[in-house]
Amino acid sequence: MLAAAIALCAPAAANAATFPVQQLRGDFAGSNSTVTKTPDGVHFGTYGDATAIGGSLLYHGLNGRPLSALTGFGYTFTYRERGNTTGAAPYMRVFLDEDPAVDSDGDGNAANDVDHDIVMDPSENAANVPPQATEVRKTTADTTVRFDDDPGGTAPQEHYADILADPTRNGMTISEILVSQGFSTGVDVSGLVRNITVNANTFAFDVAPVGPPGPAGTTTIVRVPVFVPAPAQPASRGVLGTQASSCKGDDRLTLHAPRRAGQRFLSAHATLRGKRLTVKGRSIRLDLRGRSEGNYDVRIIARYRTKSGRVVRVVTHRVRSVACS
Helix, strand or coil: CHHHHHHHHHHHHHCCEEEECCCCCCCEEECCCCEEEECCEEEEEEEEECCCCEEEEEECCCCCCEHHHCCCEEEEEEEECCCCCCCCCCEEEEEEECCCCCCCCCCCCHHHCCCEEEEECCCCCCCCCCCCCCCEEEECCCCCEEECCCCCCCCCCECHHHHHCCHHHHCCEEEEEEEEEECCCCEEEEEEEEEEEECCEEEECCCCCCCCCCCCCCCCCCCCCCCCCCCCCCCCECCCCCECCCEECCCEEEEECCCCCCEEEEEEEEEECCEECEEECCEEEEECCCCCCEEEEEEEEEEEEECCCCEEEEEEEEEEEEEEC
16 A cells, blocks of 8 residues: 555656756856856856846757746846845846747847747846845746846736746747846846756756766865956047957947848837837947947847738847957
């Protein structure tokens, strides 16, 4: 009878598992050298100016699957900053492609398109300041998310279950799942992600990285150096167009809303860090002159009319960088 009872309980327990992740490879990657695997977790930063620089932990295990395959997600983190701003904590996102057959960003690869996103922001749209130097756990079971409102301020917080119940959204294709730190607010910002949860599976990063085995009966201590970049500083400039340091990318640029096969472009608007850019037709004016060193993510929201007369909304991101020496 005891064996039968254990057998009945086993399937439920088997649905949930914890997997130690010793290095960022395979389904996991860091977006740049500021995202490193340590024995305590995945470390981000330190970012001197977190409005200009940041990094992401990328998970590709559900790429190409419909959103309905992602029943829930979450993560455990700690962070620090010099100050007390609402947007300095790590945030989790799910990038979505509305139509995998269409190369909406025009880069020749339809599989990596990002038309929409879901954001788990621990401040819940600046409603609170997550505690610093404290382990915080956030999941879709206990917090709300935003749809298509990465910067915050325009879309309401909603329960992830309501998004899954919406047939216009739950069939969209997952392009990527990631946890990001930076590209938001704060000074001298750093973070540590101990684990992420995808459906019932937990991927634990607070384990020792892969290292050479020690002699029998000994303990091997692996010390991993953490890259800490110098705080980003504004380029030293005199009159507009002149500069003391040598910078690349600090120019006037023209970006374009993507063309979509079989659809007629209607309108577009674009923002850079929450501020609207000048748009004329499909053309978007981006002026990076005088900007400090860092990455600049332009969010483009365009509307198109299909042959059947349906109006679709497409969100794309274009990232440009300023590098100074």
